[in-house]
Amino acid sequence: MSVTAPSGFQAAGIDAGLTSGTRPDLAVLAAEHPAAAVGLFTRNAFPAAPVLLSRRHVAGGRAKAVVVNAGQANAGTGAEGLADATATAEEAAARLGCPSEQILICSTGVIGPRVSADRIRKALPRAVAALSGDGGSLFARAILTTDAGPKETVAEGEGFLVGGCVKGAGMIAPDLATMLAFLTTDAAVEPAVLDATVRQAVAPVFNTLTVDGCTSTNDTVLVLASGSSGVRVEPGNPAAVSFEAALREAAEDLAKQLVLGAEGANRALVVQVEGAPSDEAARELSLAVAGSLLVKTAVFGGDPNVGRLLQAIGDTSVPLDPDDLEIELGGQPVIAGGRVIGFDQDASRAALKEREVLIRARVGTGAGSATGFGCDLGYEYVRLNAEYTT
Amino acid sequence: MSVTAPSGFQAAGIDAGLTSGTRPDLAVLAAEHPAAAVGLFTRNAFPAAPVLLSRRHVAGGRAKAVVVNAGQANAGTGAEGLADATATAEEAAARLGCPSEQILICSTGVIGPRVSADRIRKALPRAVAALSGDGGSLFARAILTTDAGPKETVAEGEGFLVGGCVKGAGMIAPDLATMLAFLTTDAAVEPAVLDATVRQAVAPVFNTLTVDGCTSTNDTVLVLASGSSGVRVEPGNPAAVSFEAALREAAEDLAKQLVLGAEGANRALVVQVEGAPSDEAARELSLAVAGSLLVKTAVFGGDPNVGRLLQAIGDTSVPLDPDDLEIELGGQPVIAGGRVIGFDQDASRAALKEREVLIRARVGTGAGSATGFGCDLGYEYVRLNAEYTT
Numbered sequence: 001m002s003v004t005a006p007s008g009f010q011a012a013g014i015d016a017g018l019t020s021g022t023r024p025d026l027a028v029l030a031a032e033h034p035a036a037a038v039g040l041f042t043r044n045a046f047p048a049a050p051v052l053l054s055r056r057h058v059a060g061g062r063a064k065a066v067v068v069n070a071g072q073a074n075a076g077t078g079a080e081g082l083a084d085a086t087a088t089a090e091e092a093a094a095r096l097g098c099p100s101e102q103i104l105i106c107s108t109g110v111i112g113p114r115v116s117a118d119r120i121r122k123a124l125p126r127a128v129a130a131l132s133g134d135g136g137s138l139f140a141r142a143i144l145t146t147d148a149g150p151k152e153t154v155a156e157g158e159g160f161l162v163g164g165c166v167k168g169a170g171m172i173a174p175d176l177a178t179m180l181a182f183l184t185t186d187a188a189v190e191p192a193v194l195d196a197t198v199r200q201a202v203a204p205v206f207n208t209l210t211v212d213g214c215t216s217t218n219d220t221v222l223v224l225a226s227g228s229s230g231v232r233v234e235p236g237n238p239a240a241v242s243f244e245a246a247l248r249e250a251a252e253d254l255a256k257q258l259v260l261g262a263e264g265a266n267r268a269l270v271v272q273v274e275g276a277p278s279d280e281a282a283r284e285l286s287l288a289v290a291g292s293l294l295v296k297t298a299v300f301g302g303d304p305n306v307g308r309l310l311q312a313i314g315d316t317s318v319p320l321d322p323d324d325l326e327i328e329l330g331g332q333p334v335i336a337g338g339r340v341i342g343f344d345q346d347a348s349r350a351a352l353k354e355r356e357v358l359i360r361a362r363v364g365t366g367a368g369s370a371t372g373f374g375c376d377l378g379y380e381y382v383r384l385n386a387e388y389t390t
Numbered sequence: 391m392s393v394t395a396p397s398g399f400q401a402a403g404i405d406a407g408l409t410s411g412t413r414p415d416l417a418v419l420a421a422e423h424p425a426a427a428v429g430l431f432t433r434n435a436f437p438a439a440p441v442l443l444s445r446r447h448v449a450g451g452r453a454k455a456v457v458v459n460a461g462q463a464n465a466g467t468g469a470e471g472l473a474d475a476t477a478t479a480e481e482a483a484a485r486l487g488c489p490s491e492q493i494l495i496c497s498t499g500v501i502g503p504r505v506s507a508d509r510i511r512k513a514l515p516r517a518v519a520a521l522s523g524d525g526g527s528l529f530a531r532a533i534l535t536t537d538a539g540p541k542e543t544v545a546e547g548e549g550f551l552v553g554g555c556v557k558g559a560g561m562i563a564p565d566l567a568t569m570l571a572f573l574t575t576d577a578a579v580e581p582a583v584l585d586a587t588v589r590q591a592v593a594p595v596f597n598t599l600t601v602d603g604c605t606s607t608n609d610t611v612l613v614l615a616s617g618s619s620g621v622r623v624e625p626g627n628p629a630a631v632s633f634e635a636a637l638r639e640a641a642e643d644l645a646k647q648l649v650l651g652a653e654g655a656n657r658a659l660v661v662q663v664e665g666a667p668s669d670e671a672a673r674e675l676s677l678a679v680a681g682s683l684l685v686k687t688a689v690f691g692g693d694p695n696v697g698r699l700l701q702a703i704g705d706t707s708v709p710l711d712p713d714d715l716e717i718e719l720g721g722q723p724v725i726a727g728g729r730v731i732g733f734d735q736d737a738s739r740a741a742l743k744e745r746e747v748l749i750r751a752r753v754g755t756g757a758g759s760a761t762g763f764g765c766d767l768g769y770e771y772v773r774l775n776a777e778y779t780t
Contacts, residue, residue, distance in 0.1 A: 075697065110695070303776060320436070340503075385687035
């Protein structure tokens with residue numbers, strides 16, 4: 001059900017001929033009434049046209065609908081690309097009877113080519129006609145590129161729901177697998193409160209996720225709140241606590257599905273770091289391990305080459321004392337006092353074969369902690385990325 | 391000839407049983423008279439024991455000899471590891487008749503296991519007896535791990551020579567392919583002048599080199615000057631100009647050999663960045679492209695997916711204006727004004743098949759420039775790194 005699990009939303013996914021083969025590739029999510037809306041966007045210096053447009057539109061705090069196309073990222077397309085995105089927003093606004101500033105646009109696919117704004121314009125009436133209260137799963141399918149399958153979630157709050165879906169086949173953000181995430185809720189949340197909660201509960205999850213360390217031109221997280229449940233979220237009230245927890249639960253579920261569904265990935269890497277000088281330092285350390293090519297290939301090979309964990313966590317600018325470093329792999333200590341210690345090779349090999357490979361590092365006595373999500377890297381990643389446009 | 395091309399040096403490489411199979415794995419470089427010496431070391435937070443020792447010893451400005459073992463990195467080995475390195479330095483000092491502070495130590499191999507200090511101690515007399523004025527090539531072979539072959543260089547200055555060799559099979563610095571570089575010269579240079587010249591001419595070359603973005607626990611560059619040629623290098627004199635040029639030439643030659651010899655690599659990526667706000671910003675941008683997994687796999691696949699160049703160069707914190715971005719691939723413009731433009735696909739495919747793939751980016755009107763060196767990434771990299779210790 002993904003984005004249509006909460007009440008107040010309809011969605012659709014149709015084949016608009018934007019990708020090769022027969023598959024849905026144009027997705028629309030519409031709120032019955034303009035919803036409170038918040039967006040997080042890529043920090044790449046060359047954001048795609050739909051990012052430029054949506055960043056401006058979402059600043060108004062309200063959105064009627066989100067239109068997503070797969071096939072082309074509409075990045076590296078200059079002024080024409082922006083005109084294409086604007087035309088799509090205007091057409092959608094006309095069909096849905098709202099100002100075009102209430103339309104948010106996302107694109108995902110190859111960087112460089114323009115989108116077929118004409119095909120999108122012609123297909124939009126059909127997509128709007130197909131909007132349905134249980135269209136969430138079709139929406140979740142229509143936003144995919146090289147993803148193995150849709151990634152959906154529903155989390156239950158006290159009297160409301162949070163629903164969502166995500167696409168991202170290879171990472172946080174190569175050009176072929178830009179990460180797009182959509183979360184909806186029927187809780188009633190003012191835009192400013194929604195913004196603060198998303199920054200608190202959602203941003204850290206998607207910012208500790210790495211597949212290949214590449215931040216795309218299109219990365220976008222959009223969160224819409226319809227208010228249809230009647231449950232009001234206000235700073236400090238019980239609903240706020242429940243809302244933040246449900247949002248985080250939904251985001252973490254999507255994050256795990258994303259790394260497990262990454263191009264060529266077989267295993268999720270979950271790297272918990274504690275005792276760092278700050279949460280930000282812990283985040284940096286967890287990503288240094290989760291994103292290390294040497295760790296990723298060792299996990300792919302099921303090779304307990306634990307010296308690489310020490311190398312990787314030392315490879316940031318965070319000041320650390322070797323004497324304080326303790327690392328566990330799958331619950332078994334493998335590094336203590338900065339030294340690779342004797343450990344059960346069979347047990348560590350078994351831990352590397354789990355669907356989730358758990359690495360826990362204590363780096364000192366600070367209060368900072370973070371959990372990073374990554375995945376292994378094998379031959380299939382190379383095959384997919386060596387042969388993408390050709 | 392590598393490190394013994396300049397006069398005043400002898401070298402040897404012998405089989406001390408530190409690696410499996412029959413191959414030289416213990417290398418010694420000795421100066422006739424204590425040489426001016428400078429070192430650059432890894433910034434990893436968990437430096438190997440030999441790094442801790444050599445950093446302290448080289449601070450004295452003079453070195454009699456360098457002892458290198460392959461097989462074990464002597465990193466993640468705690469106090470015992472430091473004792474092992476110290477014992478090796480003391481044994482070498484006794485054999486060569488110098489204070490142990492004039493001995494520099496390097497280790498390369500797997501992180502975690504201790505070196506066999508006992509085997510090294512027993513083999514050192516044999517290595518010292520084997521020292522010879524043309525032992526440079528044996529030295530260059532004895533420092534290798536998974537390298538495909540030795541990487542040596544000689545550059546000619548006005549009245550003196552610079553010789554060198556490097557090891558590093560996979561990168562700047564995974565745990566199996568720590569980068570070690572050794573440069574010698576028979577120019578006469580005081581330690582302080584040598585230090586300044588090395589930081590000016592050598593450090594930037596090795597700092598714009600990436601294979602997998604992993605900085606090892608053992609990376610070391612050692613530069614020794616014997617003075618045997620009688621040519622005095624002093625700040626501002628003609629010999630200083632010639633010396634800096636020869637040092638840079640030798641370092642760049644070794645850098646290119648290193649990326650071309652990287653694990654599983656078929657091609658060198660040479661990324662020239664101009665118009666950046668500063669040289670440091672240009673360095674960061676060149677490494678973002680040379681180190682991008684998506685660029686590396688596209689080059690491996692011979693796939694002119696040029697949108698990835700735009701994505702990669704945007705993926706740093708350097709502020710850039712899309713309108714200013716121009717990129718050439720193999721001399722052909724592919725991105726102009728921040729847009730992927732029409733280009734000759736066949737020509738770009740051919741450019742991607744060259745031994746050196748040249749990417750040139752102009753990012754603005756600043757004075758900063760840099761050249762980054764990288765390589766492609768294919769199946770063989772994954773195979774080597776998934777199966778290293780097992």
